[in-house]
Amino acid sequence: xxxxxxxxxxxxxxxxxxxxxxxxxxxxxxxxxxxxxxxxxxxxxxxxxxxxxxxxxxxxxxxxxxxxxxxxxxxxxxxxxxxxxxxxxxxxxxxxxxxxxxxxxxxxxxxxxxxxxxxxxxxxxxxxxxxxxxxxxxxxxxxxxxxxxxxxxxxxxxxxxxxxxxxxxxxxxxxxxxxxxxxxxxxxxxxxxxxxxxxxxxxxxxxxxxxxxxxxxxxxxxxxxxxxxxxxxxxxxxxxxxxxxxxxxxxxxxxxxxxxxxxxxxxxxxxxxxxxxxxxxxxxxxxxxxxxxxxxxxxxxxxxxxxxxxxxxxxxxxxxxxxxxxxxxxxxxxxxxxxxxxxxxxxxxxxxxxxxxxxxxxxxxxxxxxxxxxxxxxxxxxxxxxxxxxxxxxxxxxxxxxxxxxxxxxxxxxxxxxxxxxxxxxxxxxxxxxxxxxxxxxxxxxxxxxxxxxxxxxxxxxxxxxxxxxxxxxxxxxxxxxxxxxxxxxxxxxxxxxxxxxxxxxxxxxxxxxxxxxxxxxxxxxxxxxxx
Amino acid sequence: xxxxxxxxxxxxxxxxxxxxxxxxxxxxxxxxxxxxxxxxxxxxxxxxxxxxxxxxxxxxxxxxxxxxxxxxxxxxxxxxxxxxxxxxxxxxxxxxxxxxxxxxxxxxxxxxxxxxxxxxxxxxxxxxxxxxxxxxxxxxxxxxxxxxxxxxxxxxxxxxxxxxxxxxxxxxxxxxxxxxxxxxxxxxxxxxxxxxxxxxxxxxxxxxxxxxxxxxxxxxxxxxxxxxxxxxxxxxxxxxxxxxxxxxxxxxxxxxxxxxxxxxxxxxxxxxxxxxxxxxxxxxxxxxxxxxxxxxxxxxxxxxxxxxxxxxxxx
Numbered sequence: 044x045x046x047x048x049x050x051x052x053x054x055x056x057x058x059x060x061x062x063x064x065x066x067x068x069x070x071x072x073x074x075x076x077x078x079x080x081x082x083x084x085x086x087x088x089x090x091x092x093x094x095x096x097x098x099x100x101x102x103x104x105x106x107x108x109x110x111x112x113x114x115x116x117x118x119x120x121x122x123x124x125x126x127x128x129x130x131x132x133x134x135x136x137x138x139x140x141x142x143x144x145x146x147x148x149x150x151x152x153x154x155x156x157x158x159x160x161x162x163x164x165x166x167x168x169x170x171x172x173x174x175x176x177x178x179x180x181x182x183x184x185x186x187x188x189x190x191x192x193x194x195x196x197x198x199x200x201x202x203x204x205x206x207x208x209x210x211x212x213x214x215x216x217x218x219x220x221x222x223x224x225x226x227x228x229x230x231x232x233x234x235x236x237x238x239x240x241x242x243x244x245x246x247x248x249x250x251x252x253x254x255x256x257x258x259x260x261x262x263x264x265x266x267x268x269x270x271x272x273x274x275x276x277x278x279x280x281x282x283x284x285x286x287x288x289x290x291x292x293x294x295x296x297x298x299x300x301x302x303x304x305x306x307x308x309x310x311x312x313x314x315x316x317x318x319x320x321x322x323x324x325x326x327x328x329x330x331x332x333x334x335x336x337x338x339x340x341x342x343x344x345x346x347x348x349x350x351x352x353x354x355x356x357x358x359x360x361x362x363x364x365x366x367x368x369x370x371x372x373x374x375x376x377x378x379x380x381x382x383x384x385x386x387x388x389x390x391x392x393x394x395x396x397x398x399x400x401x402x403x404x405x406x407x408x409x410x411x412x413x414x415x416x417x418x419x420x421x422x423x424x425x426x427x428x429x430x431x432x433x434x435x436x437x438x439x440x441x442x443x444x445x446x447x448x449x450x451x452x453x454x455x456x457x458x459x460x461x462x463x464x465x466x467x468x469x470x471x472x473x474x475x476x477x478x479x480x481x482x483x484x485x486x487x488x489x490x491x492x493x494x495x496x497x498x499x500x501x502x503x504x505x506x507x508x509x510x511x512x513x514x515x516x517x518x519x520x521x522x523x524x525x526x527x528x529x530x531x532x533x534x535x536x537x538x539x540x541x542x543x544x545x546x547x548x549x550x551x552x553x554x555x556x557x558x559x560x561x562x563x564x565x566x567x568x569x570x571x572x573x574x575x
Numbered sequence: 576x577x578x579x580x581x582x583x584x585x586x587x588x589x590x591x592x593x594x595x596x597x598x599x600x601x602x603x604x605x606x607x608x609x610x611x612x613x614x615x616x617x618x619x620x621x622x623x624x625x626x627x628x629x630x631x632x633x634x635x636x637x638x639x640x641x642x643x644x645x646x647x648x649x650x651x652x653x654x655x656x657x658x659x660x661x662x663x664x665x666x667x668x669x670x671x672x673x674x675x676x677x678x679x680x681x682x683x684x685x686x687x688x689x690x691x692x693x694x695x696x697x698x699x700x701x702x703x704x705x706x707x708x709x710x711x712x713x714x715x716x717x718x719x720x721x722x723x724x725x726x727x728x729x730x731x732x733x734x735x736x737x738x739x740x741x742x743x744x745x746x747x748x749x750x751x752x753x754x755x756x757x758x759x760x761x762x763x764x765x766x767x768x769x770x771x772x773x774x775x776x777x778x779x780x781x782x783x784x785x786x787x788x789x790x791x792x793x794x795x796x797x798x799x800x801x802x803x804x805x806x807x808x809x810x811x812x813x814x815x816x817x818x819x820x821x822x823x824x825x826x827x828x829x830x831x832x833x834x835x836x837x838x839x840x841x842x843x844x845x846x847x848x849x850x851x852x853x854x855x856x857x858x859x860x861x862x863x864x865x866x867x868x869x870x871x872x873x874x875x876x877x878x879x880x881x882x883x884x885x886x887x888x889x890x
Contacts, residue, residue, distance in 0.1 A: 086659070093617035177628060178613055179624070180619055233661055248667070248844075274741075274837070281729060284739050288737055290739055310734075453850075454606060454611055455606050457614065458607070461620060493618050
């Protein structure tokens with residue numbers, strides 16, 4: 044009899060343990076997610092923004108036609124999911140992309156969402172609308188789109204000039220929310236209206252951004268959170284201390300540098316921290332329009348002199364990536380494999396051999412131990428720009444180049460670069476979508492506004508179009524690798540490294556996924572919940 | 576005295592006019608405007624969009640017209656619109672003023688209430704261990720930058736109590752309200768307290784050597800009466816001057832302190848506005864600071880007359 048009781052007690056305890064385990068893992072409704080924000084964004088309009096200071100807090104207000112799966116860290120064509128579109132299909136010639144839209148979706152002010160809103164949004168982005176965006180940094184993403192046509196209230200087609208499979212990648216970016224027709228672009232800057240899981244409450248510049256749960260969200264049972272509060276704290280030390288003291292549930296995404304991560308883990312050992320690439324490359328822009336860098340030998344010598352591993356070791360304690368234009372694998376989808384990368388001059392592991400070759404090129408150009416080349420290395424007055432610039436100057440010494448740091452205020456940086464008033468520049472390039480179309484056309488295409496160095500190679504331009512139209516992903520990858528290799532060999536914009544950064548949250552925050560190949564596409568937060 | 580007052584007020588108006596001209600034109604000399612900054616942040620430039628935006632904001636007009644537009648608006652109580660938030664500048668500035676005013680007021684109170692008594696004690700106990708200790712405190716106050724002191728306080732608060740005194744706009748308890756203002760006020764006021772202490776000490780030492788102090792003692796006045804009634808009353812004038820000047824210079828310390836303690840006051844807001852070249856905010860805020868500084872000087876001048884009957888300004 045005693046054994047029967049013991050068996051029953053064991054069974055009851057097991058059941059209890061099982062139930063507790065189940066309940067502990069089940070999402071709970073409620074609570075405000077408290078996050079600090081690194082700075083005060085200019086406004087709340089994602090379409091006009093070019094920094095994730097805007098799309099981190101406001102991405103949850105909106106929906107896209109399609110979105111990258113918010114629970115899979117790597118954005119890829121395989122992780123595209125429908126959102127305001129229920130499905131999509133390509134025409135047989137791959138020149139028409141049709142979306143069937145979700146019905147019954149309402150804007151936060153109660154008005155119904157229809158295909159007209161999709162047309163309005165893309166007319167704005169393509170510069171066809173009567174009203175204009177104050178800024179339109181991603182207009183080039185839609186260069187291949189002829190028109191966006193509604194077919195009834197719940198279907199819309201994108202007519203393309205030529206096949207462009209990666210259009211879907213652009214549409215899935217956090218930078219491509221659908222805006223309502225009935226709200227002006229100016230109002231969207233101060234009081235954004237979306238269809239997303241969170242409604243905008245208020246934005247006090249330099250103070251806070253508040254969002255509240257959208258009770259009429261089309262995805263029933265979501266979001267779990269009652270709201271999200273961003274407190275703007277521009278001083279990084281204060282912000283991190285406040286996180287350690289428990290004032291915040293989460294740090295601003297990718298705001299923690301590798302050296303600071305140790306401090307956080309020592310003061311808040313329970314914090315969950317992840318380190319991921321930000322898909323921001325640190326690179327050199329070269330003014331090849333005027334001496335001395337109009338000489339290809341000097342440009343190549345400079346590229347050969349780089350010791351990329353030293354940059355990574357000093358600035359990131361070894362935790363950053365070396366690659367070409369595209370983010371290197373395994374996090375990057377399109378980056379060159381290591382063996383191909385190491386065939387590019389300057390990427391070989393023997394730095395001394397590379398530098399000997401560089402010295403020969405410098406001597407050919409008329410420089411040597413007795414005649415050094417004096418250059419100015421211009422960069423922005425921010426630590427993430429200044430620090431690598433100092434290392435670059437130190438490395439250039441090894442090949443008879445004496446660099447002088449020229450620190451430029453943000454307001455003057457772009458005009459200075461645009462009027463080619465620099466020799467060398469230490470630059471950061473952020474890629475909002477890990478896709479070659481975004482990177483190549485924005486940064487390297489002839490005449491592109493973001494092609495700071497005016498690099499223009501008609502042969503490569505043809506290859507840009509070839510990879511862009513290629514439907515077969517494997518074939519496209521081979522083309523992309525070849526292009527990337529050529530860009531490095533041409534010293535178009537030598538890539539030094541791809542940065543990584545940390546994000547931390549308290550252990551009771553569940554459902555957070557930090558994207559591993561984009562800093563821009565993972566902040567919908569409708570599945571995030573607080574286990575407390 | 577009345578004529579002096581009127582003359583002083585007129586001089587204030589002329590000074591403020593001069594400052595408005597300097598602020599306006601200096602701000603325009605600084606390279607870049609908000610349009611440049613917005614497009615720099617976006618990483619591209621579209622010349623047509625740029626021209627449109629400059630037109631929308633009115634910064635395409637001649638500078639003199641822009642200046643007259645600002646001044647006439649100011650006289651009518653219209654401060655214009657923030658270029659960044661697109662809200663009325665007054666609506667942006669007004670709620671932030673009481674926050675900084677409270678912080679500055681508390682810092683000055685801290686400075687006077689700590690600096691003057693400790694300065695007196697230091698002078699009266701000249702050459703003693705207490706004097707040396709107070710002089711070390713005063714020297715450290717002058718040497719420690721307020722941002723460093725602020726971060727030290729925050730780090731200590733987290734390490735010792737697991738708490739951080741970050742600005743809370745709606746404090747639930749008195750303790751929270753106290754932590755909201757008192758700690759940052761102490762961080763920014765420590766330097767002024769140290770300066771006040773030093774000036775009070777040296778001024779007191781000078782006065783304590785005067786004949787009339789010896790006479791007071793000879794007449795049998797108590798040490799407290801000698802120190803506070805006879806000596807301090809005469810030694811206080813340079814101290815008032817220093818506190819007045821400190822009130823003007825406090826804005827520099829407040830910028831840093833508001834950033835470290837994350838206080839949404841006008842000082843930090845001013846720096847952000849300068850970063851964006853948000854002219855309507857910057858020029859109105861700097862004008863406000865100018866009014867505070869000029870008024871502080873005016874008040875110091877008036878206090879001179881009150882504290883020292885020999886200084887009664889006549890025609």
